[in-house]
Amino acid sequence: MIGPEAIANSLIAGVLLGGMFALTALGLSLVLGVLRLVNLAHGDFLVVGAYGGFYLLALTGLDPLLGLPVVAVAFALLACPIYLWLVRPLMARGVEAPMMTMFGISVVLQNVFLLAFSANTRSIETSYSARAWTLGPISIGWMYLIGFSISLVAVGAIHLLVSRTAFGRDLRASAQDPVAASIVGINVARVHTLTFALGAACAGVGGTLMGLAFSFTPASGAAYLLNSFAVVVLGGLGSVFGTLVAGIAIGVLQSLGGVVLGDGYRDAVALVVFLVVLALRPQGLMAGRR
Amino acid sequence: MTLLARITDAVVGHHRALVLGGVIGALWIAPGYLGEYGAQILFRFLIALVLAEAWNLLGGYTGLVFLGTSSGVGIGGYVLVGLLNHSNLPLAIVIALAAAAGAVLAALAAPALLRLRGLYFTVGTLALAEILRLLMINSDRLGGATGLVLDRDPPELPGLLHLATALFAVGAAAQWFVSRGHVSVLLRAIRDDEDAARQLGVRAFRVKLSVLMAAMALMAAAGSIQALKLGAIEPYGMFGLRWSVDALSMVIIGGIGSRAGPAIGTAIVVLSGEWLADYPEVHLAMTGFLLVLVMRFAPRGLVGVGSALWRRWRPGRAQTT
Numbered sequence: 001m002i003g004p005e006a007i008a009n010s011l012i013a014g015v016l017l018g019g020m021f022a023l024t025a026l027g028l029s030l031v032l033g034v035l036r037l038v039n040l041a042h043g044d045f046l047v048v049g050a051y052g053g054f055y056l057l058a059l060t061g062l063d064p065l066l067g068l069p070v071v072a073v074a075f076a077l078l079a080c081p082i083y084l085w086l087v088r089p090l091m092a093r094g095v096e097a098p099m100m101t102m103f104g105i106s107v108v109l110q111n112v113f114l115l116a117f118s119a120n121t122r123s124i125e126t127s128y129s130a131r132a133w134t135l136g137p138i139s140i141g142w143m144y145l146i147g148f149s150i151s152l153v154a155v156g157a158i159h160l161l162v163s164r165t166a167f168g169r170d171l172r173a174s175a176q177d178p179v180a181a182s183i184v185g186i187n188v189a190r191v192h193t194l195t196f197a198l199g200a201a202c203a204g205v206g207g208t209l210m211g212l213a214f215s216f217t218p219a220s221g222a223a224y225l226l227n228s229f230a231v232v233v234l235g236g237l238g239s240v241f242g243t244l245v246a247g248i249a250i251g252v253l254q255s256l257g258g259v260v261l262g263d264g265y266r267d268a269v270a271l272v273v274f275l276v277v278l279a280l281r282p283q284g285l286m287a288g289r290r
Numbered sequence: 291m292t293l294l295a296r297i298t299d300a301v302v303g304h305h306r307a308l309v310l311g312g313v314i315g316a317l318w319i320a321p322g323y324l325g326e327y328g329a330q331i332l333f334r335f336l337i338a339l340v341l342a343e344a345w346n347l348l349g350g351y352t353g354l355v356f357l358g359t360s361s362g363v364g365i366g367g368y369v370l371v372g373l374l375n376h377s378n379l380p381l382a383i384v385i386a387l388a389a390a391a392g393a394v395l396a397a398l399a400a401p402a403l404l405r406l407r408g409l410y411f412t413v414g415t416l417a418l419a420e421i422l423r424l425l426m427i428n429s430d431r432l433g434g435a436t437g438l439v440l441d442r443d444p445p446e447l448p449g450l451l452h453l454a455t456a457l458f459a460v461g462a463a464a465q466w467f468v469s470r471g472h473v474s475v476l477l478r479a480i481r482d483d484e485d486a487a488r489q490l491g492v493r494a495f496r497v498k499l500s501v502l503m504a505a506m507a508l509m510a511a512a513g514s515i516q517a518l519k520l521g522a523i524e525p526y527g528m529f530g531l532r533w534s535v536d537a538l539s540m541v542i543i544g545g546i547g548s549r550a551g552p553a554i555g556t557a558i559v560v561l562s563g564e565w566l567a568d569y570p571e572v573h574l575a576m577t578g579f580l581l582v583l584v585m586r587f588a589p590r591g592l593v594g595v596g597s598a599l600w601r602r603w604r605p606g607r608a609q610t611t
Contacts, residue, residue: 032409100538107574110574226420268420271417276402
């Protein structure tokens with residue numbers, strides 16, 4: 001029998017985890033909404049972020065949390081050539097071609113991780129990663145709290161960027177109708193490049209946070225990708241708030257699923273939710289509530 | 291029209307079928323002439339080719355980019371080992387049942403996978419493959435992470451090659467069926483503009499479901515023969531993403547939408563895999579890299595590159611163009 005403390009603990013952990021899921025899913029959702037591109041390498045971008053945090057700490061001793069801005073900028077810069085050279089030339093050939101290119105990149109990244117970093121499971125050991133904050137029977141990992149807070153700030157910042165700035169206006173217009181947007185003078189190509197870079201930056205930061213909270217392997221990418229995609233489908237495209245709520249919902253379901261069914265089924269929970277939502281309400285549970 | 295002309299017409303009109311029949315006949319007697327090593331490679335090639343052709347039914351003819359090849363292969367393998375261990379059914383029936391299991395899985399997943407087209411379908415098939423792998427790893431009754439062992443001895447290599455050849459013939463027949471006449475028009479209509487096709491009365495869901503079931507049945511049959519050869523299966527291998535990577539890459543690298551494409555892509559992937567047998571990660575990374583390059587620079591694959599070169603360098607044509 002599972003005690004109430006365990007349930008409460010996993011509920012809280014799930015909510016906090018869900019915040020991080022929201023950030024990683026937002027990167028995927030922006031690219032899907034604006035470019036109509038499923039970035040099948042999104043999960044592997046997250047793994048790059050996790051290894052980035054790991055080696056930043058191992059080689060320079062710099063705390064991965066302090067390195068987050070560096071990670072974000074580096075990811076945005078690295079994403080630009082991938083987009084400009086490999087993805088954009090294919091955009092005119094329909095939605096499948098660029099997606100398959102990202103699949104190829106995903107396969108390359110996964111196997112380069114295996115060759116470069118071995119198949120070993122890694123985790124980023126910091127002074128706070130194993131510590132927990134206890135209040136009676138409730139105990140919350142510090143890393144969960146920190147990750148949740150940083151993700152919430154990042155998600156809020158992206159929300160403001162999309163809803164309040166000139167770039168955000170261009171982005172929304174390009175997402176809605178790229179042809180009309182370019183007619184009224186919006187540089188849609190530039191918006192697309194920047195959106196891809198922004199999506200990659202989300203993946204980098206989210207990946208470092210996930211690497212701090214969980215152990216990871218070179219093959220973690222597929223689970224990360226599908227998890228993010230489940231959040232996107234549940235929350236509907238184009239809604240930052242919906243993504244946040246869906247992220248928390250998936251986080252809670254995963255945590256509870258892990259407690260009730262056993263740890264091996266954690267990842268399966270999000271996948272089942274994903275397929276069920278696709279079967280019942282393919283436009284997303286929260287679509288239409290912008 | 292003279293009788294002779296009619297006969298010539300009939301022969302020329304069916305020369306593809308004749309060539310294919312010749313190839314299958316040659317494959318049937320090949321085990322007697324190949325050494326052990328050659329037979330091993332031929333077996334790997336045939337299984338991979340069936341997977342590539344099955345993928346081509348979805349990706350090439352219907353426009354559905356599929357990342358769930360491993361779910362078909364895995365189901366087929368597990369059904370074969372389960373049935374052979376717990377029943378006395380003849381092998382041919384067991385393989386047919388494994389194929390049927392693949393088709394049933396496709397039908398069960400179809401409501402989730404086929405409701406939305408394009409991008410969501412692709413990610414849905416990836417999710418299906420992951421779910422099945424996780425279930426197999428975690429379910430102790432099905433062997434868990436260690437998998438299952440076949441109780442009886444697998445057939446000798448020539449027998450396995452005959453099975454693979456027969457399956458290849460079935461796959462080629464499926465390819466032939468969807469590439470001509472009424473069916474090919476239906477599929478092309480759905481691939482090029484599903485909305486317009488629906489307006490004209492094409493039952494898109496039904497057509498896509500049929501193709502998905504046929505493709506998954508072929509993949510499951512291929513997986514069952516693969517499992518029969520291995521004699522012991524485990525979820526990481528049978529449900530591994532590698533099958534999905536290979537199937538997609540072989541078709542895209544060879545050339546999507548052409549008949550020779552999948553065979554050439556399969557030959558490249560299988561032979562380079564043999565060459566890099568000790569470094570599977572290098573091989574996969576290279577395959578992915580080749581996939582990206584082909585997508586970028588040769589949208590019609592190596593067959594497209596080859597035919598473009600042929601057209602340019604064909605003797606006597608150089609001056610006129």
